[in-house]
Amino acid sequence: MGVALFTVLAVTACTGGVSGTPGAAGTRDPLFPKLGNDGYDVQHYGLDLDYDPASGRLTGAATIVARATKDLSAFDLDFAGMDVRDATVDDEPAAVNRAGDELTLRPGEDLTQGETFTARVRYSGSPKTITDPDGSREGWLKSPDGGVLALGEPAGSMAWFPSNNHPRDKATYDIKVTVPDGLQAVSNGQLQSTAHNGGRTTFSWKTAEPMATYLAMVAIGPYEIDDKGTTKSGIPVYNAIDPGAKAKTAEAVAQLPDILDWEEYNFGPYPFSSTGVIVAPAKSAAYALETQNRPVMPLDQFDTSTLVHELAHQWFGDSVTPATWRDMWLNEGFAQYAEWLWSEDHGGVSAQQRFDTEYAKDEDNEIWAFPPAAPPTAADVSARPVYVRGAMVVHKIREAVGDAAFYPLLQGWLRAHRHANASTTDFTRFVDEAAGHRLSTVWSTWLYGDGKPDSP
Ligand code: TRP
Numbered sequence: 001m002g003v004a005l006f007t008v009l010a011v012t013a014c015t016g017g018v019s020g021t022p023g024a025a026g027t028r029d030p031l032f033p034k035l036g037n038d039g040y041d042v043q044h045y046g047l048d049l050d051y052d053p054a055s056g057r058l059t060g061a062a063t064i065v066a067r068a069t070k071d072l073s074a075f076d077l078d079f080a081g082m083d084v085r086d087a088t089v090d091d092e093p094a095a096v097n098r099a100g101d102e103l104t105l106r107p108g109e110d111l112t113q114g115e116t117f118t119a120r121v122r123y124s125g126s127p128k129t130i131t132d133p134d135g136s137r138e139g140w141l142k143s144p145d146g147g148v149l150a151l152g153e154p155a156g157s158m159a160w161f162p163s164n165n166h167p168r169d170k171a172t173y174d175i176k177v178t179v180p181d182g183l184q185a186v187s188n189g190q191l192q193s194t195a196h197n198g199g200r201t202t203f204s205w206k207t208a209e210p211m212a213t214y215l216a217m218v219a220i221g222p223y224e225i226d227d228k229g230t231t232k233s234g235i236p237v238y239n240a241i242d243p244g245a246k247a248k249t250a251e252a253v254a255q256l257p258d259i260l261d262w263e264e265y266n267f268g269p270y271p272f273s274s275t276g277v278i279v280a281p282a283k284s285a286a287y288a289l290e291t292q293n294r295p296v297m298p299l300d301q302f303d304t305s306t307l308v309h310e311l312a313h314q315w316f317g318d319s320v321t322p323a324t325w326r327d328m329w330l331n332e333g334f335a336q337y338a339e340w341l342w343s344e345d346h347g348g349v350s351a352q353q354r355f356d357t358e359y360a361k362d363e364d365n366e367i368w369a370f371p372p373a374a375p376p377t378a379a380d381v382s383a384r385p386v387y388v389r390g391a392m393v394v395h396k397i398r399e400a401v402g403d404a405a406f407y408p409l410l411q412g413w414l415r416a417h418r419h420a421n422a423s424t425t426d427f428t429r430f431v432d433e434a435a436g437h438r439l440s441t442v443w444s445t446w447l448y449g450d451g452k453p454d455s456p
């Protein structure tokens with residue numbers, strides 16, 4: 001979109017005597033300052049995606065319903081790669097500018113604080129794979145068999161749709177994906193309809209509960225679908241299993257309803273209206289991910305303990321979402337601790353034994369490299385201290401309050417911030433209040449202290 005149009009619209013806006021200013025390109029996240037934007041709050045994403053595996057080309061239309069949080073002359077979306085064809089705001093053409101991963105839309109008329117508006121962006125191209133500061137790959141991941149995993153922690157969603165790409169701005173989604181007949185396209189939430197047209201199939205998915213951008217997902221491939229079951233509490237199960245993974249994972253996948261029942265018993269009601277798992281081809285990603293409703297697990301990352309972990313994230317991370325990326329231990333410490341609890345409750349080693357094994361590690365072991373609540377750089381958000389030492393913090397809390405108070409405390413925390421965001425300070429304050437006294441040593445030594453604590 002031309003510079004000329006951009007200028008003309010800007011001049012028109014000025015002569016209109018309006019007072020809006022551009023929304024900031026970033027939300028000052030302590031680890032990922034460029035992710036997200038200020039000036040508006042997204043309510044809903046409608047994504048219409050058409051993918052051709054033969055050419056690798058994606059054609060997309062994103063409809064974004066948002067509320068202006070200030071008077072805006074322009075606002076940014078996060079979007080990496082692809083070509084933007086055009087954009088509208090409230091059905092009027094908007095000027096488009098791109099710089100790095102920022103997509104700026106300038107509507108013909110300023111937006112007023114409090115007003116709800118609809119932005120529409122049409123785009124196409126070969127979506128990018130994004131390499132994170134820690135070297136992990138996310139975004140649009142193509143597997144050798146022509147399949148795709150679209151994954152987004154922490155930043156990769158911007159490779160396949162424009163968004164306010166920060167966990168702070170949760171929204172509902174309708175994700176529609178069209179692929180050649182014979183392939184499945186699986187996403188978050190519930191499948192609303194499947195339509196065949198001219199050799200192509202359109203899968204329409206609806207996510208009714210708020211979701212952070214990093215949890216949005218699409219899996220395309222020759223998946224086998226199992227959508228017959230429900231959990232004991234009546235949640236529909238929709239699993240998609242790569243045919244090559246079926247024999248090796250069937251037994252563990254069949255355990256999913258029992259795992260979810262156990263997690264509901266410990267963590268309280270399941271926060272979403274559907275569940276399941278996607279078992280993807282081996283090496284299609286280098287990690288499993290807790291994508292909302294339906295975690296993605298490449299075959300070589302699949303085991304029961306990891307399934308317990310990813311499903312625990314539905315409470316810790318997906319429902320109660322970190323306020324910033326620095327609060328990542330609120331996700332990973334609890335998902336890791338869920339694995340320890342599962343083992344303890346199912347005839348394996350106890351959480352105390354796991355804690356002791358970890359504590360026995362040398363002072364120079366990587367788990368003591370930094371305090372779990374203070375990853376020093378963006379490359380550290382998924383490092384061992386966030387997981388293991390994070391779980392050790394949870395264990396110290398359990399020890400301090402006792403089992404009779406520990407489980408109600410977890411459930412109270414999850415209830416207080418259900419479908420919202422929370423920070424580490426929210427958490428320590430909540431625990432101190434629930435316990436009736438400050439857990440000063442747990443916080444100063446285990447959560448924020450440098451190095452290996454002097455005593456277990
Ligand atoms: N959150 C994933 C898990 O533990 C792991 C992961 C994948 C991750 N990609 C990441 C963590 C990027 C942080 C950043 O289930």
Ligand code: ZN
Nearest residue numbers: 309331332335
């Ligand atoms: Zn995790």
